Amino acid sequence: MANNNQNTKKPKFSSYWFYAIIFLFLIGFQFFSGGSSWQNPPETTLQQVENYLNEGDVKKIEIIRNIGKAKIYLTEEAKKKEEHKKAISKSIFPSSADTPQYTCVYGDLKLLQEKLDKVLEQTSQQNSVEILIDDEPNWLGDILAYILPFIILIAIWIFLMRRMSGGGSAGPGGQIFNIGKSKAKLFDEKTDMKVSFKDVAGLEGAKEEVQEIVDFLKNPERYTSLGGKIPKGALLVGPPGTGKTLLAKAVAGEAKVPFFSLSGSDFVEMFVGVGASRVRDLFKQAKDKSPSIIFIDEIDAIGRARGKSNFTGSNDERENTLNQLLTEMDGFGTNTNVIVLAATNRADVLDKALMRAGRFDRQIYVDLPDLRERKEIFNVHLRPIKTAETLDLDFLAKQTPGFSGADIANVCNEAALIAARKGKKAVDKQDFLDAVDRIVGGLEKKNKIITPEEKKTIAFHEAGHATVSWMLEHAAPLVKVTIVPRGQSLGAAWYLPEERLIVRTEQMLDEMCAALGGRAAEKVIFDKISTGALSDLEKVTKQAKAMVTIYGLNDKIGNLTYYDSRGQSEYSFTKPYSEETAQIIDKEISRIVEEQYQRAIEILSQNKDKLSELADRLLEKEVIFKDDLERIFGKRPFTKEEEENVAPEETIEENQNQESNQSEETIK
Template identity: 70%
Template sequence: MSDLKKDSNSNMPKFKFNAYWIYGAIFVIIMAFQFFSSGDLATKSISKNEFNEILKENDISKIVVLNNNIAQIYIKKEAQKKERYRKTINSAFYTQGSSFYDYNFGDLQNFENNIEKSRQENGLDFDIKNENKTSIFDTILGFLPFIILIGVWLFFMKRMSGGAGGSGGGGQIFSIGKSKAKLFDKDTKVKTTFANVAGLEGAKEEVQEIVDFLKNPEKYTSLGGKIPKGALLVGPPGTGKTLLAKAVAGEADVPFFSLSGSDFVEMFVGVGASRVRDLFKQAAQKSPSIIFIDEIDAIGRARGKNSMTGGNDERENTLNQLLTEMDGFGTDVNVIVLAATNRADVLDSALMRAGRFDRQIYVDLPNINERKEIFEVHIKPLKLAEDVKIGFLAQQTPGFSGADIANMCNEAALIAARNGKKAVHHQDFLDAVDRIVGGLEKKNKVITPSEKKVIAFHEAGHATISWMLEHAAPLVKVTIVPRGQSLGAAWYLPAERMIVQTEQMLDEMCATMGGRAAEKVMFDKISTGALSDLEKVTKQARAMVTVYGLNEELGNITYYDSSGNDGFVKPYSEDTAKSIDKEISKMIEAQYERAIQILGDNRDKLTTLAELLLEKEVIFKNDLEKIFGKRPFDDVQAEIIEEKKDVTSVEPTTEK
């Protein structure tokens, strides 16, 4: 019983003091003082006849005319003994010496004339005095519009400077220039370590050295070396840049200041630069320390580009201050700046130079082995069935980032729970891949039988060509169930190549054109269903001709500029442009004719596959093996994969 009472007390809302209560209490006190000190609470308003009757009896000691329209009537002490005045005297609100009645007489001149006339007729002996009187409430009411305007201004200024519930330096208007960085130190230690970061071996090796710099600086400074000022983590979204920075904070065991690049940006001029100064001041006081700026491209964009606000751009001022703070004046202060971005191409060159960000660490998408490690991290909290094959899932998810894999594992658990399963099965992971890559299954989409037949032969054409060509990605699954915006889809298991040869790209283009070629072979008609296929092969062909120099007609030349400075200048002549268009068209049409030739030679197998697809709606690799036989290229590719696992060094090759 006592435990229950204790729990109920702990769940009760705690009392929180609010400064606005003080303002409310002061207002109530002022109103109460005005209310009770006026002495008019027991005063009664009287009519003209009642006033004339009191006037005739000469009971009035004095009359005070307020604001030229109301007369306060005071009664003589000896007359207060009369029965008509007893009720007012006995009232709890009456105070000695206050007025008995209020009389609204209307016009002041007529009122004075009537008093003077009664004074002569009845021998009256009281005085008349005029007063102008205003209450505190009336004064406040007069200033109420200005009070409301000031209150609204203070409210919005407080919200803009860090939120109505802001605490510390960022929550007040006078502290708007303070840094918004979140500090992690010995009291709020980051628990993420390198053990929580799967894959990213090369990137972990780089940042582990940064941790060693902070823990043992003498090891490097004793030889005359200087501790690096900063490291820039660059890579696609979701690859683990922020996670890697957290792991550095957890391993280094030093104060860690974490914030986003947008935290420096404010509507007030000079605030961003002020926050940069305050951030580095705090970091220097807690040296050795780490500053982590996520999405640094918010303030680090190249100066002078796309600026619509003239030379006094607030973002440029913030960047200038950041450059100054990182310029190496305080080389004896052990403060290392980590930054992350997936837009390194837009950063200012002054920010990227050595002495500021000495190291650029590229965090790439994980390869097959790293994806397997990432899967092992994210499936730990899941209840898995025995049929789950992590190695196959790693093969099935090329191009997936760490965030995509985490999303896939969560989606698989949701699918298993939706189907009432007690554990997450292998098929649930495959369904999750379909859901993420293809989109939500459209079970209610109306498709006519003739359209369904065209879709079946279209997808069967893709599957047939990819099965027949050596360098095309082997098929895993074909479906004609609508998903997202697609009416059908084919899932492949592409090989992860470091470089791509001409024959490999041409085989992939031929497999992509297999869908439209199948429509031409079977129906002698083509449809709009090949839009995404045409877009894909056009991009591939254009890249082969203009980027990679893989076309014999144009030769070994590229029109690609990695610096991005050719946005307004076409790097080739009009004659070359015509040649480019001609070669792109020739390349695509050649692969289209090649696909028609292959499908024409295997028309019976294509028909069998399409009919099976119409019957089952979803077919897998083993179904194709029954129709076409075992794919002869799979054994060769398996040997290549095994050889890659033993490779310890690879010559660096740049690929777009």
């Protein structure tokens, strides 16, 4: 019996019950009031009414003008007659009002009155029969006419407020009274969380750090029994596309706990106080489902340093939301088992109070993948793709330095599309190389109209890059040179940059000299320069400025840096150095660039014949590779053994680093 009682579900109260009760009350009031009867009396004709009057059976006639009917009331003696027994009905509902026995439909009220007066005059019953003229009240219609406009206005108001607060959805935030509710999406550990650490390639260091969080959520007693406290939060920091969000989902999948996911911008709304209310509701839900994880993506939307951008002095909704977040994170008890994960690629702009220990206890840096990690990422993204058996993952990993996990996923998808466009049954190495070219350089434009003179200038420009980089020890090894327009560029030299952790002065100078080789070649051959070196000049200027103002690689400035790692210099209107120092910085930047430019001119002047031969070959074939340079210049004396098999002659080797190691020229 106990189980049956527990399983019996009690009906939940609904607001529709209240509406039904009001409706039934109005109907009952309409039927049982004195102005109406539950039964409809039988209808009779005007001729029969005259007969009833002649016989003296009528006690009262009530004429209802608004409905065009007359109600006939019989005398007590007439009710006992056999002919009127059918008109006499007994109601199961008692009523204090006198009910009519007949109804009669009339046409013109004036004609009806004349007929009744004539009959009553003939029968001498003018004083005994009561004739009333009245309008029958319609209580239900009157009430609806009064209330209906208010109901329509309230319905329109609720509809508009639901639209403003989230689109009329049934979830939190979709109704007028839920606007302060959290908009976080809950991923259930039993149905939704399908991501594990096996699906996250690379990121070994980051996975090792978050593994402790997973272990704690699985076995919290193991740590708390020794007096340890729950870590309040972990901040994932790194460039875009490196897998911060994927890593957070993998943590939730491994721990098998509820996972609340939302963006930092979901807290901020047009209404004042909504952000703080949503923060409170989010943490309340997380505590109710503890152990759980809260993941806030792009936390810099609400976590920016306070007081930096509020120049108006007015109330800032974002700061109020941040204050509430700080309070909630610091207000955790050690037994709530709720951990906050956050991700951002702009940790330098976050508020110091948010970054302190006790809120985000750990900062996990998710860096761009190295060579081994890129191979693992390729292995993950190539699972659903039909690839050729001869595809070498090591080769693909070497061809994509500086690529993030998202970039590699894009390369795999683009390679599959290219192979399908060519009608292939499997994706091979050439498709991946074409995909890298298209993603980094843009779409090939072979039909672009270029004059012969411009084409010759572009050929010598690109040959200058190739020649100078071949002659310098620390310049990135050349892979391919092309004068086929691609994207916004009219020609490009592609390199395979070395993955370095630190860069020395001579390495930066050699890279700057190679970047200026294009303009130097135009000067040596044509004694004229063009606008084609725009991207080269932008690159070398940034490198020279970094040498002087950031890395302290200049003798005159010395071991000083004007770099602000906190990112607060963007809010300052003053420079961190004097005007005299600014002049020295400008002179040193110009000196460094000009020295490398003259150095490139000198190298090209000494190899002018080989430069011309290389440019002619480029004009003839439009695309040349490393082997073409070896035939002209001989073996590069600085080539390392591991670089020998990087760029085979039979494949189109196009590579480009997406960071500062890239070399590509654009004529705008």
